[in-house]
Amino acid sequence: MEAFLQALAAGLLIGAVYGLMCVGLGLIFGVMRVINFAHGDFMMLGMYTAFYLFTAAGIQALFGNAVGPFVAILLAGPMLAIFGYFVHLTLISHVSGTRTASLEGEGHYAQLILTLGIALILQNGGLLIFGSVLASIRTPLSSSAWELALSQDISVFLNKARGIDAIVSLVIMTLLSLLITRSRIGKSLRAAADNPTAATYMGIDVDRAHRVAFALGSGITAIAGGLLATNYPFHPFVGLEYVIVMYAGVVLGGMGSIIGAFWGGMTIGLVQQMSTLILPTQLQNAAIFVVFLLIIFFRPQGFFGRMVERT
Amino acid sequence: MNKTTRGLTRRTVLSGAAAVGLSRLAHARQPAEVKVGLIVPLSGIYTRPGQVMKMGAEMGIDHINKQGGIKALGGAKMKLVVIDCGDTTEKAKNAAQRMVAQETDLVAATGAYLSSFTLAVTEVTERAELPVLTLSYSDLLTERGFKYIFQTAAPASRQSELGLPTLMKLAESASGKRPKTVAMLMDNTATSIATAKALKEKLFAQEGLQLVVEEIWTPPLSDATPLIQKVRSARPDLLLFMPNAVSDAKLGLEKINEFGLGQGKIPTVSFSITIAEPDMLQSVSTEAVQGIMTIVANWGSKGQEELISELKSRYKEPWATQNVVSTYGDMWLMRDALEKAGKADRQAVAQAFRTMDAGPSKYYPGGQLKFDEKGRRVGAGVVIVQWQNGVPVTVYPPELAQAAPFWPKKS
Secondary structure, three states: OHHHHHHHHHHHHHHHHHHHHHHHHHHHHHHHOOOOOOHHHHHHHHHHHHHHHHHOOOHHHHHHHHHHHHHHHHHHHHHHHHHHHHHHHHOHHHHOHHHHHHOHHHHHHHHHHHHHHHHHHHHHHHHHHHOOOOEOOOOHHHHOEEEEEOOOOOEEEEEHHHHHHHHHHHHHHHHHHHHHHHOHHHHHHHHHHHOHHHHHHOOOOHHHHHHHHHHHHHHHHHHHHHHHHOOOOEOOOHHHHHHHHHHHHHHHHOOOOHHHHHHHHHHHHHHHHHHHHOOOHHHHHHHHHHHHHHHHHHOOOOOOOOOOOOO | OOOOOOOOOHHHHHHHHHHHHHHHHHHHHOOOEEEEEEEEOOOOOOHHHHHHHHHHHHHHHHHHHHOOOEHHHOOEEEEEEEEEOOOOHHHHHHHHHHHHHHOOOEEEEEEOOOHHHHHHHHHHHHHOOOOEEEOOOOHHHHOOOOOOEEEOOOOHHHHHHHHHHHHHHHHHHHHOOOOOEEEEEEEOOHHHHHHHHHHHHHHHHHOOOEEEEEEEEOOOOOOOHHHHHHHHHHOOOEEEEEOOOHHHHHHHHHHHHHOOOOOOOOOEEEOOOHHHOOHHHHHOOHHHHOOOEEEEOOOOOOOOHHHHHHHHHHHOOOOOOHHHHHHHHHHHHHHHHHHHHOOOOHHHHHHHHHHOOOOEOOOOOOOEOOEOOOOEEOOOOOEEEEEEOOEEEEEEOOOOOOOOOOOOOOO
16 A cells, blocks of 8 residues: 555656646647657756756855755746747748748658757757766755655655655646636637637737747746756756657647646656556556557547547 | 089989988888777767776876887887767667778777677677677676677676675674665666576575565666665665666665665665766765665776876866776786787787786786686676765775775664
């Protein structure tokens, strides 16, 4: 029982961060229909931005080792959003949005090659600039826990850093939902996602909506990366380790659904942790894809996806 | 046309000829270069150990060349050819193919950090008849009947045989009781599997240890909760924790502390250098690692103070790991083989490794500079390293120890 509760708690906490990670990618894919191979590397940049803000920009000295990491992580988000905005403006916009009409395969071939190229540049550029030494946002919270004594024999440990990570993830997710559903920007994003042609006729600048989606997606993933970095040491190639998780989460949740992406990520976290109760630990990641295949088999559109393709 | 502008004189012709002759003579006396290879990961997630191995190789080459190069070859200088073997076995194999195709004048090579990479690389170098020295641990490397691989480190199974009894004695003498139960957490890399095989098949029974938890993971770990939860439930006397990635080591050690099992509550021992890498201090606090021991094939130790000091000043490395010391030693071993072979020829160098008998080794612990018929260094020993006040120091064997060991006490 204790092992079950412990795995459930760990799955929920890590799943919340995975969920946020998937939301960043889901937003880009949902609005732009661009498969962004460089997304994991934007996460890597978010990790390093948070790391340097924390260690070199004085945030550690100002806020200490407990609060400082989260201040740095929340600042890294907007910085990566600005970076994402310019990457879209200068590169991605040439192969997406309204320009795809003249491109073969609706621009998807060019998008794949371009984002793969950006990924390679970011990885190897990262190796040149940041070096190969593992970096880590060090906080005492990552090796301490809140102990929930449920009975005399059963107590569950909630890692403090992971706990705060999960709360931050939920807050960001709520704010994003409000932005998408309640704001004018959100409406333009939804319109550009649902029917770009009709949106254009209604006076919505679809390219601008795509740019905003790319910036938001990059910023959110940067925050998720920063949260992950409070527990996980990283290097310039760390994106490769998580990009599969992100795609699996997005597909699981339903392509194009942002809330679905979050639950897709959460499911991956839960399956990853709880599978160890019945399977050997080395099959942890295999279990994710078995569940993934099962869900795709019985519900091909994912948790929140729609069967009807957009018109 | 006057005399001065008439052109060639007999004197000019003679002096020109003399100059040409002298320059040719000088060219003939210029020692040739002898190329040796270093095939290590310099991109991808294993870049860091590859870079550290490169540091050791560069220092070795510099020192050898400063001392006059290869005397048997007229003072020929050694030249290092560095090849990136990437971060997968497929890339490692391709890199090895590129190396043997493009660098046809290589006489020997060393590499390739992970046993899995070395296995792939040596499949290629064996066919090219290029002798390769390796610090990799897997027993399999030298069990394939290959003739051109030379393993300087004790194989993984041997390391367990040498290290575990020593640890048990240390535990008994320091704590007054012998551990009876053990938990083993390991990744599924070739080295860990070879180590675990020896432990389970023979050594646990021999040392009277009962295995109460065995968990294997595929690196990288995303979270160590399921692993450490099982240790927490079983409460063993000893924990063998065998990660081969720093991120896995950090997650495991932090979880051990989080669950209140650290600081000696369950003495933790490893079997790889990962847990004592300088990168660890970037990721975990010194308190989290204090007292943790690891059994490794090589480490900076007593008698290597100058090398360690140069490493610190030249590369800003805090201490010398196996990757530096062994690769540095490999350069000297190649030099010895070239001196013995008397020619820059890979076949002759391989034969020199096979027939070498150069006595005790200065840069590898224990044994001799001599290889058996499998290509294993005869009598290769192990080093036990322990984290003490933020530095992993050699504590065993006594002749190499930088500090005395202590057994973590239950607090």
